[in-house]
Amino acid sequence: MPNVLMRMATVAATICCAALIILIFFGRDLSQWSFDAGELQNFKIVFLSIILEALPFLLVGVFISALLQSFVSDKLIQKLTPRNPIAGVLFGSLLGIILPLCECGMIPIVRRLIRKGLPAYIGIIYIVAGPIINPVVFGATMAAFRTNRDLAYSRFYLAFLVSVTIGLILYYFMKQNPLKAERHEHTHNHSVAHTHDHTHSHEHHHHEHPPQGKGSLIKKLADTPAHAAEEFFDMGKYLILGSLITALMQTLVTRASFAAVADQELMSHLFMMGFAYALSLCSTSDAFVASSFSNMFPPAALLSFLVFGPMLDLKNTLMMLAVFRKKFVLKFSLLIAILVLAGSILFDHLGFV
């Protein structure tokens, strides 16, 4: 159990370091970080608005995940999964068209699907591609970039290319299960609980708790909110942490300090990616935010923002750390960053944006 605390401590330390780097970068010292009443109110509104906005998506995610747990057998998942890696990669990238969710909803579903036997690489591509390649985001991006359709289309092409590449790389190079080894730890705990249960409710336990999918429909339905509650408390803590940091950054860091980096090509890309990461916007609204930057940054940098943000941001990194191994999350994040950066620079030089 202390290792959970350790894990939280590592995350907290990472965040503190990141915050310090930001402080140094923007040349502000802590004495200026006093909240006045107006700022406190703004902070409250932004902090809670992210949670409120994410709640419905998180709930849909945990409900679907709970339904999958109760009603879909492992066998069915394994039967439906494409065997061919190319088909699998395409399936993962385009799954968002059928299942348009934002990333807070996706992570619990993907974890469930992987546990049920979906190849990890397909699930992970869905996490990466799903928040962009879906009809809701398409509509929002088109509305926000009414005047720059090239940029809007490029967002989807680049997102597709990046996720297909990631999928293939994962397929060929990922040997280990990326999920945290919770299952083992759990079975251990559970068996202890079992022995304990046995002492006073021997026969009861056994038919009330079938190993997989044999209970009545009503029992399964009644179980769904229980699964949902567990998932909610599992994922919710990371959502709250992500929203908290995002809200602090939004209220305290001024945009004017960005202007200096906008002129250099590489810096402008890196900056917009870092910015997308820190903001943790939902992919349905980030296009509007990006368009408000169109006078400060070149379109290619906005493309980086639009593709990188939904694939990887602070909020979803924290949620991924709850599900995947730390090392995997790190490598995976670097891979996304490099691919998006290279991709949008390439798009820029080919004249797509």
Added chain:
Amino acid sequence: MHKSSAALALHYLVRALILAGFAFFIVHLVRSGNLNLYIANRMQVIVKLAALGLYAIAAQQFYAAIRTWLDKNAHDFSCDCNHEMPATWGKSILLYSWFAFPLIIGFILPNGPLGSSLATAKGVQFAPQQLVNPSADLSVSIHSYPLESEQLTITEQSSEDTSPLIQFDDIDIEPKDTVEPLHSAAALDRMFPSDEFTESYAHFGKQLIKQNLIQVTDKQYIEALTTIDLYRNAFLGKTIELSGFVYREEGMERNRFGVSRFAVSCCSADASPFGVMVKFNKAYLLATDEWVTVTGKLGTTSYHGQEIIQLDVSKVVKIAPPDEPYVTPDLDFG
């Protein structure tokens, strides 16, 4: 490792309370009308639905708490899916207070619309035409429009000007009493040149220019400001009315302030401030973040080396913050 059923019941109870707390918070915001401060109108439905979902889960957890408490042999309500209850009291308290934290902030801190300090952090967009026309060169030295009324003559647009870019330099402002003949289709087309990106703005501009008093509505706030800014020469001298909060930043002159609104497309986290610079001699009478409706004539001014539109305000009315403090991009526009 062993958990007594009383402790388990307590877990379920606390979870039920937290879930119900979130649901109740949403209902509370809807009732008080404050949900508008957090979530854009078109997204509110799903947030309300989320409250229902939260209630459902809370009810189940509450039921589980009672069953676990009363019936020691009740079946295990935790699902068989690799979740665990926190192992120690300390960790439980930590987890549940973490979830209670946003609720406490939500109920205790005062509600109010986003204001100037966030607008400063995000940077107010005073030249919204850059959304449509990012390459627009607004540096003051290149364009400068004298505003004296003596110069109100109508000149033909020079025939060699065939550049597809929007150029307004050759169009001058018409005196008010000759407005009628000027609004012929041809004259309007000349005043509102457009390409495929600005077509809808040109169309909107042609409607706006016919009004004696141009009221910037909440529904098309961004679109109206963008149109006026984009075709500023056509609108110079027109009377415009709009509402917003008083925005000030360091280095602003004493008789100036911004009338600003946040544009929010999903939730307040994506808010970006738009505004119009206002010149008003009694500006010192207005507090920052106060809500006002201003009426004034359109002119231009210089702001951080850019030429932006400015209202020379003759009338200011203090108003209560509107029920819907933010504006949304109008998706049906154009």
